[in-house]
Amino acid sequence: MSKYTTRYASNPDSVKNYNTQELRDEFLIKNVLKKDELEWVYSHYDRFMTAGVMPINKSVALDTIDPLKASFFLERRELGIINIGGSGIITADGETYNLEHKEALYLGQGNKDVVFASTSSDNPAQFYLNSTPAHKKFPNKKIGTNDVEVIQLGAPETANARTLRKYIVNSVVDVCQLQMGMTTIKTGSSWNTMPAHVHDRRMEVYFYFEVPEDQAVCHFMGQPQETRHIWMANGEAVISPPWSIHSGSGTSSYSFIWGMAGENLDYGDMDVCKINELR
Numbered sequence: 315m316s317k318y319t320t321r322y323a324s325n326p327d328s329v330k331n332y333n334t335q336e337l338r339d340e341f342l343i344k345n346v347l348k349k350d351e352l353e354w355v356y357s358h359y360d361r362f363m364t365a366g367v368m369p370i371n372k373s374v375a376l377d378t379i380d381p382l383k384a385s386f387f388l389e390r391r392e393l394g395i396i397n398i399g400g401s402g403i404i405t406a407d408g409e410t411y412n413l414e415h416k417e418a419l420y421l422g423q424g425n426k427d428v429v430f431a432s433t434s435s436d437n438p439a440q441f442y443l444n445s446t447p448a449h450k451k452f453p454n455k456k457i458g459t460n461d462v463e464v465i466q467l468g469a470p471e472t473a474n475a476r477t478l479r480k481y482i483v484n485s486v487v488d489v490c491q492l493q494m495g496m497t498t499i500k501t502g503s504s505w506n507t508m509p510a511h512v513h514d515r516r517m518e519v520y521f522y523f524e525v526p527e528d529q530a531v532c533h534f535m536g537q538p539q540e541t542r543h544i545w546m547a548n549g550e551a552v553i554s555p556p557w558s559i560h561s562g563s564g565t566s567s568y569s570f571i572w573g574m575a576g577e578n579l580d581y582g583d584m585d586v587c588k589i590n591e592l593r
């Protein structure tokens with residue numbers, strides 16, 4: 315049986331009074347990638363679910379969990395998977411998908427038997443998973459590195475030069491509400507998502523990886539005039555409520571996977587904050 319914990323939605327006025335530990339308990343997801351098991355974080359922001367699995371000694375099945383009250387996990391949900399490890403194999407109702415490093419898979423509503431495996435336990439796959447409620451069945455689709463939409467953002471002068479890769483967006487794959495992609499900060503830059511933005515229409519989760527040992531990312535959250543920070547280590551994720559900015563500055567370069575869900579599928583629907591008006 316897969317494990318899970320629940321995170322309820324919080325009011326921004328209450329969050330203003332949170333101390334460091336309370337902020338971390340509410341929004342930080344530690345140690346996302348679990349060996350040989352799935353452990354979900356079920357957020358009540360848009361009922362967005364986050365997990366990560368490294369199959370090493372055995373393959374791992376996508377079991378349903380009690381809060382879904384569903385006979386199988388994808389009965390009323392869709393799932394996005396990005397592999398940040400070695401070669402992996404995902405089977406979904408008899409179809410096999412081979413996912414190499416930094417390839418992705420979208421699984422639509424209705425897939426009953428889903429199993430995650432690694433090609434080699436010496437270099438296991440590391441599957442990062444986001445799932446959202448779905449109202450319609452769309453076909454499964456593998457997103458290889460050539461299918462991804464790539465954009466360059468920022469500049470070295472403003473310490474925010476980065477490459478953004480859109481994997482699961484509606485110009486690449488048909489989805490109900492899930493969007494996922496990956497951003498890599500270029501060497502010498504530190505900032506992601508600066509200028510920062512909010513999108514009250516959607517919540518978002520950032521999963522930081524490729525953070526070198528002994529380095530960290532300082533993630534900024536909160537309403538634009540009430541920001542707070544959470545220090546993040548490699549392999550940790552953070553929940554961003556719809557009312558919150560989500561931006562980070564690392565002590566080195568790093569990558570992160572962003573996943574979001576909510577009212578619309580318009581990636582560009584963001585309310586950008588003026589840098590010198592942030593507080």
Ligand SMILES: O=C(O)C(=O)C[C@H](O)C(=O)CO
Pocket residue numbers: 467476478495496497506507508513518560572574581584
């Ligand atoms: O570096 C960036 O900018 C991002 O990666 C932004 C995220 O994609 C995002 O927050 C989308 O709403």
Ligand SMILES: [Zn+2]
Pocket residue numbers: 511512513518560584
């Ligand atoms: Zn965003």
